[in-house]
Amino acid sequence: xxxxxxxxxxxxxxxxxxxxxxxxxxxxxxxxxxxxxxxxxxxxxxxxxxxxxxxxxxxxxxxxxxxxxxxxxxxxxxxxxxxxxxxxxxxxxxxxxxxxxxxxxxxxxxxxxxxxxxxxxxxxxxxxxxxxxxxxxxxxxxxxxxxxxxxxxxxxxxxxxxxxxxxxxxxxxxxxxxxxxxxxxxx
Numbered sequence: 001x002x003x004x005x006x007x008x009x010x011x012x013x014x015x016x017x018x019x020x021x022x023x024x025x026x027x028x029x030x031x032x033x034x035x036x037x038x039x040x041x042x043x044x045x046x047x048x049x050x051x052x053x054x055x056x057x058x059x060x061x062x063x064x065x066x067x068x069x070x071x072x073x074x075x076x077x078x079x080x081x082x083x084x085x086x087x088x089x090x091x092x093x094x095x096x097x098x099x100x101x102x103x104x105x106x107x108x109x110x111x112x113x114x115x116x117x118x119x120x121x122x123x124x125x126x127x128x129x130x131x132x133x134x135x136x137x138x139x140x141x142x143x144x145x146x147x148x149x150x151x152x153x154x155x156x157x158x159x160x161x162x163x164x165x166x167x168x169x170x171x172x173x174x175x176x177x178x179x180x181x182x183x184x185x186x187x
């Protein structure tokens with residue numbers, strides 16, 4: 001719901017607003033309702049436990065989630081990729097050819113503000129971070145192929161290898177849990 005709300009606010013703010021009047025939107029809403037119906041039915045029959053979980057997250061972990069929000073944004077997809085998704089944010093906002101997707105450059109900070117306000121989990125922003133990453137790849141590839149690119153490519157490859165190793169240690173069961181105390185606290 002937060003993701004859809006943030007994209008809706010962004011579309012209203014910067015467009016393209018014609019998406020909001022498209023028949024495809026109604027078709028998508030209809031399909032979403034059909035796909036969500038079994039879960040919604042179960043939730044209704046069982047007293048909406050997801051709302052209980054969400055309020056518990058906010059009440060019990062809200063302050064911690066808020067304090068860790070920025071640091072989580074920097075490591076969720078690996079610190080190595082922060083420049084890529086930052087380039088994507090810039091590209092979506094500034095590149096005239098990407099005007100059709102500018103709403104995503106607004107939706108990410110809107111979603112971030114919603115997550116902060118509600119004390120929700122910082123990883124709720126991952127879908128929009130993935131969009132920003134995709135948008136950031138072309139300018140980063142151009143930068144890596146530009147003048148003086150040999151040194152840049154070596155630096156990028158080193159960062160990629162180190163980031164991949166760190167992500168593997170955090171995300172895969174490579175080490176026993178007893179060695180991951182500080183890492184597990186961050187997750």
